[in-house]
Amino acid sequence: MDGPSGSGKSSTSRGVADRLGLRYLDTGAQFRAMTLWMLRHEVDVHDPAAVAARAGDPVLESGTDPLDPTITLDGQDVAEAIRSEAVTAAVSPVATVPAVRARLLDLQRRIISDALDDGGIVVEGRDIGSVVWPEAEVKLYLTADAAARAARRTAENGSGSVEATEAELLRRDQIDSSRATAPLSVPEGAVHLDTTPYDLAEVISRVVAIVEQVRGTAEAST
Ligand SMILES: Nc1ncnc2c1ncn2[C@@H]1O[C@H](COP(=O)(O)OP(=O)(O)OP(=O)(O)O)[C@@H](O)[C@H]1O
Numbered sequence: 118m119d120g121p122s123g124s125g126k127s128s129t130s131r132g133v134a135d136r137l138g139l140r141y142l143d144t145g146a147q148f149r150a151m152t153l154w155m156l157r158h159e160v161d162v163h164d165p166a167a168v169a170a171r172a173g174d175p176v177l178e179s180g181t182d183p184l185d186p187t188i189t190l191d192g193q194d195v196a197e198a199i200r201s202e203a204v205t206a207a208v209s210p211v212a213t214v215p216a217v218r219a220r221l222l223d224l225q226r227r228i229i230s231d232a233l234d235d236g237g238i239v240v241e242g243r244d245i246g247s248v249v250w251p252e253a254e255v256k257l258y259l260t261a262d263a264a265a266r267a268a269r270r271t272a273e274n275g276s277g278s279v280e281a282t283e284a285e286l287l288r289r290d291q292i293d294s295s296r297a298t299a300p301l302s303v304p305e306g307a308v309h310l311d312t313t314p315y316d317l318a319e320v321i322s323r324v325v326a327i328v329e330q331v332r333g334t335a336e337a338s339t
């Protein structure tokens with residue numbers, strides 16, 4: 118499942134994975150953990166060579182239970198720390214460094230391979246259907262109007278102005294879409310779902326129906 122910031126990928130992916138008995142992976146959390154490590158080790162996140170030189174150092178582990186996803190950095194739970202404003206502001210430049218993407222893509226592919234032996238996995242990010250796992254059984258591209266995304270995110274944060282949140286979302290959209298390495302784009306063969314008019318339960322039900330339809334079609338043709 119790919120899509121821009123705040124389109125509902127995490128909430129939808131977790132709900133779908135829970136309904137279908139699948140594992141769940143938030144790849145954005147991995148980019149955030151990598152960024153947190155760089156900040157904690159005083160690496161200049163705007164210096165790609167400096168970031169690349171340390172990209173192999175952090176020890177990252179992602180737990181894939183959709184009801185309790187976890188992320189640890191050098192053995193420490195960082196689920197809360199990776200959502201800080203400092204990390205949110207710094208993550209885009211770190212995510213554009215090829216050495217960072219290569220390291221995390223390798224980790225993501227290993228997690229996906231393991232999960233495929235265990236029933237399957239819902240993976241969310243920006244380049245999952247296009248780069249990380251183009252052979253995915255189902256590819257989804259989630260969007261929502263910037264105003265709806267900003268309103269949802271502001272409600273989630275419980276503070277801040279909707280206008281400022283929307284500006285920050287649009288800034289990250291712009292960076293994620295225009296970068297040279299694995300830009301955010303609709304993957305070939307993906308179903309595009311605009312969630313603006315639907316609440317979360319409705320989106321989850323629609324995605325589950327899409328998965329069941331794809332699986333039914335695949336079974337019927339074998
Ligand atoms: N269809 C929906 N209707 C209303 N609120 C929603 C819907 N989908 C998600 N939300 C809410 O919007 C907020 C952002 O959703 P979520 O974190 O799942 O987005 P995301 O695409 O994973 O964002 P990011 O890429 O920044 O991690 C959350 O508070 C979530 O509960």
Ligand SMILES: Nc1ccn([C@H]2C[C@H](O)[C@@H](COP(=O)(O)O)O2)c(=O)n1
Pocket residue numbers: 122123144145146148149208209212241242243244245289293
């Ligand atoms: N597969 C991915 C996942 C995430 N990113 C980048 C893009 C975002 O700026 C950042 C944080 O992601 P979020 O937690 O907001 O989903 O990580 C990426 O480049 N590729």
